[in-house]
Amino acid sequence: MPTSLFDNRKSVIHRLNPVTKLVALLAIIVIVFAIPVWWVSAIVLVVVIVPAAVISGSGGRLLSLSLKILIPILLVLFIVQGLTFPGGETILWRWGVLKLTTEGLLFALGVGSRIIVLILASILLVLTTHPGQLMSALSEHGMSPKFAYIISSTLQLIPAFSDRANSILLAQQARGLSLKGSPFRRIKVMLPLLSPLVLGMFTDVEERSTAMEARAFGSPAKRTSLIPVPDTTLQRVLRWVFVALALGAIATPILMGIL
Amino acid sequence: MIKLSDVSYAYPDTDHYTLTNVDLDVPQGEVVGIVGASGAGKTTLAKIISGFIPHVDGGALSGRIEVDGINLPESTLAIAVSHVGLVIQSPFNQISGAKFTVREELAFGLENQGVEREEMATRVGEVAKLLGIETLLDRSPYALSGGQQQLVAIASMIIMRTPVLVMDEPTSQLDPGGTRMVFDVMSKLRDSGITLVVFEHKVELLREHASTVHVIADHQIVASGPARKVLSDPRLEKWAIGTTRYTRAAALAEEKSLLPKSTELPVSLEDSIDVFKGFKNLKKG
Numbered sequence: 367m368p369t370s371l372f373d374n375r376k377s378v379i380h381r382l383n384p385v386t387k388l389v390a391l392l393a394i395i396v397i398v399f400a401i402p403v404w405w406v407s408a409i410v411l412v413v414v415i416v417p418a419a420v421i422s423g424s425g426g427r428l429l430s431l432s433l434k435i436l437i438p439i440l441l442v443l444f445i446v447q448g449l450t451f452p453g454g455e456t457i458l459w460r461w462g463v464l465k466l467t468t469e470g471l472l473f474a475l476g477v478g479s480r481i482i483v484l485i486l487a488s489i490l491l492v493l494t495t496h497p498g499q500l501m502s503a504l505s506e507h508g509m510s511p512k513f514a515y516i517i518s519s520t521l522q523l524i525p526a527f528s529d530r531a532n533s534i535l536l537a538q539q540a541r542g543l544s545l546k547g548s549p550f551r552r553i554k555v556m557l558p559l560l561s562p563l564v565l566g567m568f569t570d571v572e573e574r575s576t577a578m579e580a581r582a583f584g585s586p587a588k589r590t591s592l593i594p595v596p597d598t599t600l601q602r603v604l605r606w607v608f609v610a611l612a613l614g615a616i617a618t619p620i621l622m623g624i625l
Numbered sequence: 626m627i628k629l630s631d632v633s634y635a636y637p638d639t640d641h642y643t644l645t646n647v648d649l650d651v652p653q654g655e656v657v658g659i660v661g662a663s664g665a666g667k668t669t670l671a672k673i674i675s676g677f678i679p680h681v682d683g684g685a686l687s688g689r690i691e692v693d694g695i696n697l698p699e700s701t702l703a704i705a706v707s708h709v710g711l712v713i714q715s716p717f718n719q720i721s722g723a724k725f726t727v728r729e730e731l732a733f734g735l736e737n738q739g740v741e742r743e744e745m746a747t748r749v750g751e752v753a754k755l756l757g758i759e760t761l762l763d764r765s766p767y768a769l770s771g772g773q774q775q776l777v778a779i780a781s782m783i784i785m786r787t788p789v790l791v792m793d794e795p796t797s798q799l800d801p802g803g804t805r806m807v808f809d810v811m812s813k814l815r816d817s818g819i820t821l822v823v824f825e826h827k828v829e830l831l832r833e834h835a836s837t838v839h840v841i842a843d844h845q846i847v848a849s850g851p852a853r854k855v856l857s858d859p860r861l862e863k864w865a866i867g868t869t870r871y872t873r874a875a876a877l878a879e880e881k882s883l884l885p886k887s888t889e890l891p892v893s894l895e896d897s898i899d900v901f902k903g904f905k906n907l908k909k910g
């Protein structure tokens with residue numbers, strides 16, 4: 367039963383301050399989106415993400431989770447852009463109005479490489495970051511506890527809600543619902559199950575916020591934390607380096623435009 | 626400790642009152658039970674006593690509500706929750722979702738209050754021992770059974786040490802052993818001076834642990850009094866709460882003149898041992 371995405375290990379990556387990882391993630395996203403060439407993403411992937419994944423020991427889970435998300439996105443991207451890219455002239459293959467062009471494939475590569483970096487880096491952060499520590503670290507860095515709570519609880523609750531979706535499905539199957547047949551029929555059968563799930567989620571949110579308030583969540587006191595959040599001078603410096611790199615990445619296209 | 630006078634309440638966007646003219650008086654250091662059928666208004670009353678109505682749910686609330694010397698509707702929610710704790714009906718929703726282990730989950734409320742780390746650790750240990758969940762401390766709150774989750778939810782409120790604790794069906798997911806333990810914990814808390822209001826269906830256990838019981842039906846409090854008297858009231862059948870087999874057996878025996886009419890009907894096994902002593906005497910005589 368998946369109860370949390372967090373992959374509880376003791377690697378260096380796991381032990382980093384959550385804010386360091388969050389700043390790194392944001393810097394990486396800014397960099398690959400600010401400089402729109404596919405090899406920047408490739409460098410980030412080879413130099414940062416792959417080593418971090420290997421060191422963390424969570425590489426296997428990272429791969430299996432991200433492939434599930436990436437394969438359909440990339441397939442659609444390459445098929446649609448490769449075949450229908452408007453400016454495509456170098457034709458590699460043609461079938462009626464559809465033509466596979468080099469320009470289309472390069473465009474898909476540019477977009478696809480960034481999506482790969484975005485997804486891999488985000489999932490790696492979630493896999494290696496203790497949700498409770500994330501919340502404490504964020505509020506220690508001045509984020510409002512409410513906002514910090516929303517971020518860290520979302521990460522925890524997604525698996526909890528998917529468990530609940532499974533149990534709703536199971537309950538319906540126990541009552542004779544059949545999931546056999548064409549994909550179309552399966553979608554038709556599953557749609558009505560969404561409403562108990564979604565309605566349940568709304569009442570849950572209301573009740574949960576009641577329960578949170580009862581546990582002094584709105585308290586004006588300065589929060590403390592049961593589990594200490596590790597931080598080092600090196601990490602403080604690193605965070606500023608990431609910020610500088612991100613700013614540099616934003617400035618690069620502008621400077622190149624001027625020169 | 627808790628005083629409600631002439632309290633009526635209607636949820637927003639409804640044209641009827643869910644509760645009307647409720648009076649309630651709970652002295653300090655008592656366990657008070659409140660019973661009522663599904664939809665009778667138990668959760669609604671629990672939210673009124675703990676300040677969530679009117680501070681979170683809007684709607685039309687009238688009457689006076691005083692808990693631990695605080696006029697709740699005129700106070701703020703932050704103040705209210707420091708005087709009265711609420712264990713909500715669904716353990717799944719009581720759990721914050723922001724914590725990875727039961728240990729941290731229990732400390733969540735104390736973190737919000739800014740309690741020092743060492744004291745938090747001590748209090749987590751104490752409350753875990755009280756509810757027998759020490760072995761769960763390093764597990765994920767979501768990898769627990771419904772009953773274990775309920776114990777964690779109860780513990781997460783007890784640790785707050787509010788002078789008043791309101792529990793909305795706290796044993797709904799527990800096995801008989803767990804249920805008995807939670808009731809024993811309530812009695813322990815009462816002995817330490819805490820005032821408890823428990824919304825429950827388990828008539829026999831309420832008889833043992835609550836001093837006073839109130840019944841909600843038809844949007845009102847329809848019966849109040851000492852636990853044994855209220856819980857053996859034959860009208861409980863009509864109010865869809867039901868009486869115990871001991872009560873029904875004694876009532877039947879009375880009807881057949883096997884017991885004197887004046888007998889106070891039993892609720893628990895203990896009560897009925899006394900009552901049926903009379904039965905034996907009657908047969909002899």
Ligand SMILES: Nc1ncnc2c1ncn2[C@@H]1O[C@H](COP(=O)(O)OP(=O)(O)OP(=O)(O)O)[C@@H](O)[C@H]1O
Nearest residue numbers: 636637639643661662663664665666667668669670
């Ligand atoms: N947010 C709301 N808005 C409108 N009506 C509500 C709301 N919440 C509850 N009610 C109604 O108020 C009445 C009392 O509900 P309440 O939840 O207090 O009952 P309960 O005694 O706790 O029932 P249960 O034993 O099922 O938990 C019900 O008729 C219910 O439909």
Ligand SMILES: [Mg+2]
Nearest residue numbers: 667668714793
């Ligand atoms: Mg209820």
